[in-house]
Amino acid sequence: MDLTSINPVLLIASLMVAATPILLAAIGELVVEKAGVLNLGVEGMMITGAVVGFAAGVNTGSPALGFVAAALGGAALSLLFGLLTQYLLSNQVATGLALTLFGLGLSALIGKPYEGIKSPTLQKLDLGPLGDLPVVGPILFGHDPVVYLSLLMVLGVWWGLGHSRAGLILRAVGENHDAAHALGYKVVRVRMAAIAFGGASAGLGGAYISLVRVPQWVEGLTAGAGWIALAIVVFASWRPWRALLGAYLFGGVTVLQLNLQAAGLAIPVEYLSMSPYVVTILVLVLISARGQHGAPGALGRVFHGTG
C-alpha cells in the first residue's frame, strides 16, 4: 500500500465536491424541518432531480439548464408531498416514505433511455490566477459554480432563518403552529413554500451527482445520499453551519475511503464502501446520546386549522 499517493490538498478539494450534493439536500431539508415538517422523501426528490437534470442537460447540452430543470423537478415532487400532508392531512412519515418509493420508480422509468450516455461537462469557474495559487488555489478557487452556490445557500439560510422577518415567521410556524395560526400567519402556505424550497434543493443535489460527480445516469444513482442528508440535519441540531460541517465530514469519509481503495489498502472494498454509512450511524449515536437539542417543537405534527 502506498499512502503517499494520497495528496491532502486534492483530498480536501475533492471532499468538497463529494459533500456538495448532500449539503444541498441537507440545507433544504433543514428549512423544511424548521417549518415543522418532516419530509422523509429527500432520497426520492434527489434521485428525481438527478434524472431530470441529467436528461435536460443531455438534451440541451447545457448543464446549467439541467440544474434548473432538476430544481423544478424536485420542487414539483415535493409539492405532491405538500398537497398530501398539508391539505389532505396525511401522516408525514408514511407520505415521505411513499415519496421516496415513488421517486425511485419514476427516476428509473425516465432514466432508461439515458443509461450509458455521458453528460455535458460543467465548466469550472475561472477565477484567473487565484486558481493557480498553491494549496489555497485548488481548495478555495478551483471549483464549479454549484459548489459556491451550495456555500452561498448555507449563508443565505443562516441569515434568512436567524436574521430576517420571513425566517422568524417560518421558525414560529415550526415551533408552535397553533400559536402562529392564532397570530394570523398562514401556516400551510409557509410550510408549502418551505417544502418547495426543500424539494428544489434536493433536486439540485441529485443533479450534482448525475451531472458532475459521476457524471452518468444509472438506476439507484443516489445510493442513500438523501437519507444521509436527513441524518446530517439531525447531526447539525438544525443549525446551517453545522450542516456544512456535517456534510464536509461525510464527504471527507467518502473521499478518504475511495482514496484508500485506490491505494490498495488491505481492507476488502466492501468494508470500505460501507464505512460512510457506519460513520453516519456512529455520528447519529454520538449526537443523540447528548439529547436532541434544537428540534423544532411542531416537527412532524399534523396541523389542522379550524375556522
Added chain:
Amino acid sequence: MIVFEKRPSPSRFWAAVTPVLAVLATMIAGGVMFWLLGKDPLVAIRTIFWDPLFDPTFGAYSRPQLLVKAGPLILIAIGLSIGFRAGIWNIGAEGQYIIGAIVGAGVGLAFYPTESRLIFPLMVLAGAFGGWLWAMIPAFLRVRFGTNEILVSLMLVYVAEAMLASVSQGLLRNPDGMGFPGSRNFKEYPAAHNGEIIAGTGMHWGVVMALIAVIFAYLLLSRHMLGFQVRLSGEAPRAARFSGVKPARLVLFCLGLSGALAGMAGLFEVTGPAGQVSIDFGSGYGFTAIIVAFLGRLNPLGILLAGLLMALTYIGGDLASLMLGIPAAAIQLFQGMLLFFLLAMDIFTNFRIRLKKPEAA
C-alpha cells in the same frame, strides 16, 4: 367552502373502502401513464391484473408465482405493521432480510453435505436470529441513546448490501464454482432446500410461515395484552405511559419481531426461489412490504390481501414488460402511486368532508 371535520374515531367503513378506491385510482393513473408510454392502457391493465391469473398460456406458469412473491411480502409486512401501529418505524427490513438469508444460509452450508431433517429448521431459526440481530442494532441504539430508528435501520440496509457482496465473493462462495461469485445452489442440497410443498402451487415453507404470522398477528393484536399496548402506544402515547407501558420494551419487541420475520423471509427466499446467496439477492421486498403494510391498513387480514395484490403487480409487471415492452420501472412507479393514492384518500377515514357556506369573518 369545503371543511374537514375530524371524526371522533376513524371510520371503519372508509378504512375498508379506501384501499379499493386507491387501487382503482392507481389503475386509472397507471392507464394514463401507459398511454403516455405509447401502449394501449386497457390492454396494459388487463395484462397486469388479469392475464397472470386467467390467461390460458401464461396462467399455469404465473399462478404459482403469486404465492412465491406474496409469501415474503406478507411475512415482512406483518412484522412491520406491528411496529408501525406503535409508532416505531423500521424501514430497514431489506437489510434484515439480507442478513437473515446470509446467516441462515451460512449455517446450512456449514453442514454441507450432511443429510438430516434437523438442518432446515435450524437454518430457519438462524435466519430469524440474523434478522433479529440486525434489527436489534437500531432498537438498542434507540432505547439506550434515543437515536432515530428510521435513519439507523435504513443506513444498515446499505451496510447489509455491502456484506452480501462480500460474502457471496468470499466466505460463502461455492468452492466448486470455479471462482464465480455466489454460494452453492440449495436445489442441489436436499436437506436445506425449501422446495414446493405441493407441486405446481408455489406453496413453500415461507408461504406457510406467512400464513402463521397472519394468524399470530391477528391474535396478538386482538386478544393479547401486548397487542393492546402496541395499539395504545400508537394512538395515545401519553395514555400508554400512564397505563404502565414500558416504551423501551415495546421498541425492542417491535423491532425484534419485524427483524426476525424479515430474516426468516430472506432465508426462505434464498433456499427456495432464489436458490443461492448472490450479489443481486436483495430484491426490494423489504421496501415493497412497507407499501403492503399500509395498503393492508396495518391489519393482518388486510395485509394478506394486499400482499397477494402486490404480488400480482410484480408478476403482471413482468408479463407486461415481456408482452408489451413496458419497462419494469413502470411497475415500481405504479406501486409508489398506489401508496400515494391510499394516503391521500385517508382523509375520508379520519375526517368528515362538509360543504359550508363561507361566513363573514
